Amino acid sequence: MGRRWRRFPLGHLCITLDLLILVAGVVQSARNSTTASYTNPPPRPSTESPTPSTSAKLGGGGGGGTLRSTLDPKQLTALQSMGLSVGRDPCGNPSPHDNATACDSAAPFRHLVSLRLANCSADLDLSPTALRSLATLTSLSFFRCPIPPLKSLPNSLSASLRSFSCVSSLRRLSGVLLSHLRNLTYLAVVDVPVSASGPFVIFSQMRRLRSATISNANLSGQLPRHWHSLPLLHLDLSGNSLKGPVPGSISVLESLESLNLSSNALSGALPYAIGDLIFLRNASFSRNSLSGPIPETMAAMPELAHLDLSFNQFNGSVPRFLSEMKSLKHLNLESNNFQGVIPFNASFIKRLEVFKVGGNSNLCYNHSELSAKLKLGIAPCDKYGLPVLPPPDRSNKDDSYSDYSDDGDDVGGSGEKKGRGRHEPNKLVLGVAIGLSCLVFLVVFLVCLSKVCG
Template identity: 55%
Template sequence: MAPPPTFLLPLLLLLLSSAAAAAPAAAANSSASPPHAISPTASPSPARNHSLSPTTTPAAPAPATATATPSPSASPAALPTPSSSSSALDPKQLQALESLNIPLPKDPCSAQSAATACDAGKPFRHLTSLLLANCSPDDVALSFTALKSLSTLRSLSFLNCPVAAPARLPADLAASLRSFSCVRSLRHLTGVWLSRLQNLTELTVSGVPVNASGLYVILGNVKNLRSLAISRANVTGYVPKHWHLNTSRIDLSGNQLKGRIPTSITFLENLELLNLSSNALAGEIPAEIGNLISLKNLSLGSNSISGSVPESMSAIPGLVHVDLGSNQLNGTIPKFFTEMKSLKYLNLEKNNFHGIMPFNESFINKLVVFKIGDNSNLCYNHTVMSSKVKLGISPCDKHGLPLSPPPAKADSSADDSSSSDNNDGDDSDSSGKSGRHHGPNKVVLGFAIALSSIVFLIVFLVLLSRCCK
């Protein structure tokens, strides 16, 4: 027999090596578990699934709207079950919410809903709080029928919801509400409409025009208010004189209120915030303002308030925010501000204060915001204040008056010298003037000497030429 061709030997070796490599793989496949035991989509191994026993799951069951699904290997006992004490929302109220076209979760009473809150009633729960935020005027319609079904609400809030306000609220809903908030919503309101919410304890309206001849139209009927905030609403008239003694918050900023601040406000011992800024108020700050012992925020800026800062304000221990800027206040700035340990914001700018500012640099550095500029008759003691602190007022001279005009440089001379250095400054000015007085005489004298030298040289040359002839 003839020997096989030489080119077949490499081919045979290649086939033998392939067969040898395939044999272990086949053996491994025969010893592995059946294909159905390994799911290509199952991420946890069987051992990990067994570790998810009921004792290791959270005590609170997962909400019904959760999207996560349990592993197929988990036992039925490990699945979350609804609590036996929970109940669904009243079908009438659920239908009312749906008719308003409000995007809400499937279960409005779930703990995950930030827009709603419910009571614990049985067999059905009822809404106690509703927030309508970022509404579309084309989608949301506040129908009287739907609102009538929501008469269990105690809190109703609108935020960035520029829909048309309902002509009237159902009587049951108006009587049930304790809190009403409307921020940049409902387009416009009237004082009469708000006055129907007679049982309110909290009322907030901001960025919405309120058509009312005065705030008494509202407060005359809503007599249990503890918190009132009607800001940037173009309200006219005067600051009301009659308040509930337990009122804790008054914000009437950004309106067109005029007149004086009534003394009756100082009777509110529980008042924590008083904001009357950006109005047209005049007169003086009530001398009895120190009676507001719970006050933390006092904002009277951007008015036409005159007079001095009452000394009684020193009796308010917890003041954090004081804004008296952009008024016509005069007199000296009281030193008691430095003794207020909680003070973080102090605005005294754009007034008519005079004298020496009583604050040092350590007090100013303790504050978060400090404004005192644009008080033309006010100055600071440069011996206790660094020029690096930009105050907007001039340093004081040796008489305690502001230097006029302020130095062009960053008050470096005032920072490095004492009050006696002002005399040195005067001396330097006089010496400067003296130097400028003698300067022209020296120039004339030098010019005369030079001219005389030239004349003498010409005469000498003329005489020399004659002698040589």
């Protein structure tokens, strides 16, 4: 045995040692991996249920796959039954098309609070069942949706709405339907016929209304004789068929900032109580049949910036207090029956952004105060405060008025004589000239006759 060990080569011993070290390393690695597998076990499948959501296949949104929606399933079904093409979660992302929705933050499901339908297709179906499912809406608007008109809205939806607008949609609306929207703060109906006996039918049950527009709706009847107190800031009843006077009770709307009653058939004088609307900024009564003077009480309206009385039958003189209204920027008195001299100076007119007084044939301006270069569309005044007649050969009345030069528009008698001397010869002078001519002719004739006879 001793002899064999002595004969074992040294190189073989080294190789054997290396192999032992390698085997020891492999064994240690295997132990480490086994220990790690017990220390960090693999993740187990989660047993918790995800946040509740609605899964539905909705068209028109790219891909046509299954969409997980956070919207209440009943309301999602209602939108689908109406024929709306919703391409994504109605609550999660804004709509890429004309229809728009907004939702609350309720859990586990959210609810619609705003729905806007625009450029609707003809197959849109607003069934009573679908509308009842949308009773959480506070805002409902239609824009260019010429679908069949709504006969009524569910009571729950009518009570929840705070905003309702209908522009060129639904073909027609009834005043009774609108009157049931008693909790509205915002109402806008434009270019939609409304069948009602007057605005009173619509506004009688509303107590929170702050903005009301019923324009180009063929609304007939008269303005309410007795307005109830409303927090109205904006009232627009333009482009209708309203008749009768503007009642003094309109002053009850003491918070009013904008009033538009233009393009109706209103008549009579403006009430003196109009001056009680001290917060009024914009007032338009144009294109009616209103008459009488401008109420002096309007001088007490410090915020008034826009006043349009054009195309009416207002008469009397233009009040001087208008030039003392510091906020006034737009003044339109065009095409009325005002008379006399306008009491404004150039600095006031230049301060205005819009100033129109044309179409008042008995109104004129004082040349000592205003220049013809302003082209006001009215004639200068003569020494009696009457308009100087335009030249008879001029077709454009406004241009003829503005063509008067500063030298020829003198308010005194010399300017008047110059202007009329060029265009209208004095009849007395003309008669004397004709008489003298006849006399000379007669003398010459008698002289010639005497020579012939002699």
